[in-house]
Amino acid sequence: MTTSVGLIGLGLMGKPMGRNWLKAGFPLTVWNRTKSRADDLIAAGAKWGANPREVAAGSDVLFTIVSDPPAVEEVFWGANGAIEGLRRGSVLIDSSTVTPGLARRAAAACAERGIEFLDAPVTGGTWGAESGELLFMIGGKQETLTRVMPVLQAVGKKFFLLGPNGAGQTVKLAMNMILALQVEAFSEALALVTGSGVGGEKLVEVLQSSMARSGVLDVKIPAILKGEFKASFPLKLMHKDMRLALELAKENGVPMPAGAAAYQTYSSVKDAAQDDPDFSAVARFWKKATSA
Numbered sequence: 001m002t003t004s005v006g007l008i009g010l011g012l013m014g015k016p017m018g019r020n021w022l023k024a025g026f027p028l029t030v031w032n033r034t035k036s037r038a039d040d041l042i043a044a045g046a047k048w049g050a051n052p053r054e055v056a057a058g059s060d061v062l063f064t065i066v067s068d069p070p071a072v073e074e075v076f077w078g079a080n081g082a083i084e085g086l087r088r089g090s091v092l093i094d095s096s097t098v099t100p101g102l103a104r105r106a107a108a109a110c111a112e113r114g115i116e117f118l119d120a121p122v123t124g125g126t127w128g129a130e131s132g133e134l135l136f137m138i139g140g141k142q143e144t145l146t147r148v149m150p151v152l153q154a155v156g157k158k159f160f161l162l163g164p165n166g167a168g169q170t171v172k173l174a175m176n177m178i179l180a181l182q183v184e185a186f187s188e189a190l191a192l193v194t195g196s197g198v199g200g201e202k203l204v205e206v207l208q209s210s211m212a213r214s215g216v217l218d219v220k221i222p223a224i225l226k227g228e229f230k231a232s233f234p235l236k237l238m239h240k241d242m243r244l245a246l247e248l249a250k251e252n253g254v255p256m257p258a259g260a261a262a263y264q265t266y267s268s269v270k271d272a273a274q275d276d277p278d279f280s281a282v283a284r285f286w287k288k289a290t291s292a
C-alpha cells in the first residue's frame with residue numbers, strides 16, 4: 001500500500017519538498033494558511049485539505065514545516081488542528097525549527113492518541129529542498145524513523161537520529177547558532193580587511209586553504225562579496241533560531257556570550273532591513289559601520 005503524505009506549510013522549504021513527494025509518486029494532500037501558495041502543487045497533482053485536521057485525517061505520515069513556535073501551536077492545536085485529526089498508528093513529523101520543549105509536548109500529545117512523533121528540523125536551504133538533498137536532525141524512536149524512511153528519502157539525503165524527542169531541535173538550534181556566528185565573524189573580518197585596504201577576495205582565497213575554511217565560505221561568501229542578499233535562509237528565521245537557542249541556553253544554565261552579542265547585531269540588521277534579506281545581510285551592517 002502506498003503511504004499517503006500530508007504537508008502543512010508551503011513556504012520556501014515546504015513547497016519544494018511537496019514537489020519532490022509528488023515526483024516520487026506519493027499521494028499528497030496539502031494545506032497552507034495562504035491558499036494561493038498551493039496552486040502549483042495542486043496543478044501538479046496534490047489534493048487540497050480544507051484545514052490541518054482534514055489533511056491529518058487523510059495522511060499516514062503528516063509533515064509540518066511552518067515558521068516558528070506560535071505557528072506550530074496553531075496548526076497542531078488551533079481550531080481544526082492537525083493533532084485531533086491524526087489517526088492512531090500514523091506518524092507526525094515536524095520539520096519546523098522550534099524549541100525542544102515544544103517537540104516534547106507534541107510528542108506527549110501524540111502518544112496519548114497512539115500517534116508516533118518525530119522532531120525533524122532540516123538544513124540545506126532552498127537548494128537542498130529543491131534538489132531533495134536535505135539533511136534531517138531527528139529526535140524520536142528508531143523504529144518510527146525506519147518506518148518513515150522511504151518518505152524521508154524522497155526529500156532528504158542525510159538522516160541523523162540524535163536521541164529522544166527534542167534532540168533534533170536541540171542540535172538544530174546549536175548548529176544554526178554556529179552558522180550565525182561564522183557569518184558574523186566573516187563579516188567583521190571582511191570589514192577589517194577591506195577597511196585596511198586589502199580586497200575581500202584575498203581574504204577568501206587564504207581562508208579556503210586554511211583551517212578556517214567552512215561550508216559557509218562556499219555557500220554564503222560569494223554572494224556577500226557581490227553584495228547580494230536575496231533570501232535563501234531568511235534573516236528573520238535565523239534571528240528566531242538564535243533567540244530560541246539563547247532561551248534554551250538560559251533554561252539550562254549554559255552561558256553563550258558570543259551568541260548573545262551576535263544576536264544583538266542580527267536584531268539591529270533585522271530592524272533596519274527594508275527588504276526581507278538573507279541572514280548573510282549581517283555583512284551589510286559591518287560594511288556600513290566601517291565605511292561611516
Ligand code: NA7
Nearest residue numbers: 009010011012013014033034065066067071074096097237
Ligand atoms: P517561510 O518561507 O517563511 O514559510 C513559513 C510557512 O509557515 C508558510 O507556509 C506560512 O504560511 C506558515 N505560517 C506562518 N505562520 C503561520 C500560522 N500562524 N499558522 C499557519 N501557518 C503559518 O519559511 P521556510 O519555509 O523557509 O521555513 C519553515 C521552517 O523551516 C522554519 O521553522 C525555518 O526556521 C525552518 P503563509 O504562506 O505565510 O500563509
